[in-house]
Amino acid sequence: MTLLLGLLSGMAVIGGLIGIVAGLVGTTAPRRASLRQRWQALRSGPEQAEDVRLRRRTLAVVAVVVFVAVWLVSGNFVGGALLGAAVIGVPWLIAPAQLAQERIGQLEALSEWTQRLAGLLRLGMGLEQAMITSRQGAPDELSGQVVNLSDRLRLGWRPQEALRAFAGELDDVTADKVVAALILSAGDRGPGLAQALEDLAGTVRDEVAKKRSIEADRAKPRTTVRWMTILTVGVVVAGFFVPAYTKPYSTLLGQLVLAFLMAAFIGVLALMRQLGSFRRIPRFLITDPSSTVRLPAPAEEPGTPDLPAAGREPEGASS
Numbered sequence: 189m190t191l192l193l194g195l196l197s198g199m200a201v202i203g204g205l206i207g208i209v210a211g212l213v214g215t216t217a218p219r220r221a222s223l224r225q226r227w228q229a230l231r232s233g234p235e236q237a238e239d240v241r242l243r244r245r246t247l248a249v250v251a252v253v254v255f256v257a258v259w260l261v262s263g264n265f266v267g268g269a270l271l272g273a274a275v276i277g278v279p280w281l282i283a284p285a286q287l288a289q290e291r292i293g294q295l296e297a298l299s300e301w302t303q304r305l306a307g308l309l310r311l312g313m314g315l316e317q318a319m320i321t322s323r324q325g326a327p328d329e330l331s332g333q334v335v336n337l338s339d340r341l342r343l344g345w346r347p348q349e350a351l352r353a354f355a356g357e358l359d360d361v362t363a364d365k366v367v368a369a370l371i372l373s374a375g376d377r378g379p380g381l382a383q384a385l386e387d388l389a390g391t392v393r394d395e396v397a398k399k400r401s402i403e404a405d406r407a408k409p410r411t412t413v414r415w416m417t418i419l420t421v422g423v424v425v426a427g428f429f430v431p432a433y434t435k436p437y438s439t440l441l442g443q444l445v446l447a448f449l450m451a452a453f454i455g456v457l458a459l460m461r462q463l464g465s466f467r468r469i470p471r472f473l474i475t476d477p478s479s480t481v482r483l484p485a486p487a488e489e490p491g492t493p494d495l496p497a498a499g500r501e502p503e504g505a506s507s
Contacts, residue, residue, distance in 0.1 A: 251275040262428050264437060266446040273454065274421045281414060281461055288406075290329075291468075292399050295362055297327030299392035301334060302366050306385035315374055315381070316341055333357045347374035355473045362392055364473040413460045420453065 255272030259265055301322060308318035320341050326334040333354060340350040348371050355367040366388050373381045427433045437446045 247276050247279065258428070262434070264428070264434060264443075264446075266443050266450060267424060267428070267434070267437070270424055270446075270450050271421065273450075274417070277454070277457070278414075278417060278421075281410075281417060281457060288399070288403050291360070292396055292403065293329045294358070294360065295392055295396050295399070297329035298358070298360075298363055298366065299389045299396065300327050301330055302385050302392065303389040306382045306389065309382040309385070315370070316347055319347075319370075330358075347371075352473065355471075359471070361469045361471050362395060364471050366392070367473060409460065409463075413457060417457065 251272040254275055255268045258268035258271050262268070304325075305318055305322050308321055309315070313321065320338045323331075323334050323338040336357065337350055337354040340353060341347065345353075351367050351371050351374065355364055358367075366385070369381070369384050369388060373384075436442050
């Protein structure tokens, strides 16, 4: 017991010294938002749908129920915490793969929409009319954003403002490339936009193919981590049915050892998730807060209704 306490105290002292040195000397890493701000953005972000919030609340409630039930039945506090954390942790481990597939699907839809827009321009349509017409038969992954873009143009928004709002809803650097070409063409109309859009559509298709290949390689370690987690949780659950197996962990020293092992295991899983997560490239069609240049404020049309930030059901898609 004394050896364990001495080990933990030594680790705490070393960690404190490292923190003091980092605070005094500083680091070259960019300053991130505080944990509280990131948590609030995660909970109330504009992209978060109501079903996602409901699913998270449900998982949190189930995790608390599992933790309390295991603790009261077995008397093992750390084991209950481990099983409660598994209720939330297993879906959390699977989330990066789902996010990556959604992003790839959105890029594929963007390529299809860009190619169709180029075809409409080659038929002789103007840029605004082509964007309005493109709502008909828009890809499902992009239908909400395209419908919003069309509605804004119909309500009299300037094309540059409508396209910037469109890029904000897509929230992707590849979409910024396509929207930037459209914004430049809307401000300085001239030939060559259809060819530029066709070239961009081909570039996006190549990017989609590369991302699919990368995700196929990432799927192997993700599967390994997923099965490792399932087997570990299964061993912990089976241990509760064998009192002789879990008896050493019922003491204070056993609880501390189990807590240390659990923290190390969760840390490894978090590191594996971080290495295999979908890393987004920063966008460039956004306002730089450090810049002294400011865009003119858009003129608000009286009586213009606010549009939702993408994701609503397309209306009039067949009109």
